[in-house]
Amino acid sequence: MIAVTTTAASQIQKLLAKREDASGLRVGIKAGGCSGFEYVFEWEAAPKEQDLVFEGPDGVKVWVDPRSHRLLDGTTLDYDTSLVSRGFIFQNPHAKQTCGCGTSFSV
């Protein structure tokens, strides 16, 4: 199960509204980055057959492939709007260490 902050949900909705070719956001994990794994985002028109599909406030849809979900289960997707940075961030309970860029982590 994943959760989303109200800020992230409204940001997803805002970005989706600008894209005619997408109906949801794919979040996933791939090997790479400076800490072993990195998060990936893709705007996609539809989920794949095996994807887990999550629905949040105002119908915001996020899909996750089962393999990524093993390392994303319990994660909260947030959107950083601080003065110094801006962008999606993961609060992932599986991540033991994250690197400064915020998109890479180790378990």
Added chain:
Amino acid sequence: MLRLSKKTDYALLAMRHLAANADRGAVSARELAETYDIPAELLAKVLQKLVRGKLLESQQGIRGGYALAKPATAMSVADVIQAVDGPLMVTACSDTDHSCDQYAKCNIRDPLWRIKDRIVATLAATSVAEMAMEMPVAPAPHPAGVIPMQMVKGS
């Protein structure tokens, strides 16, 4: 970083202790200092500020000490902070102090002042009595603003 000063921490510890022990009458500064490992001289200055702010009364004599000047329900955390550190500020400037090089061109002042107003309102809505309640803080099922997503497809 936004944080309370150490003096305010000490003031709140003292106020909370006095509220929790209101039935005992005055409590000595020494008891407060020893209970919370607060340097005695610093605590004395903090307690004097709370007396000047009319939040505490000092009582002379062998059983003297400090007691709340008003019911704990009638004093807020904001009152305590302001008595010790003055008005709560989050920016160097204020309505009356424009001595900042960026003041004329600043476009974050109003949002930051609105944030400050919200912080002050929360602090003003929390009484010293509430701080003295021995109630375990119930863990929130989810932090504020976090919404669990519903799995609509998958295992």
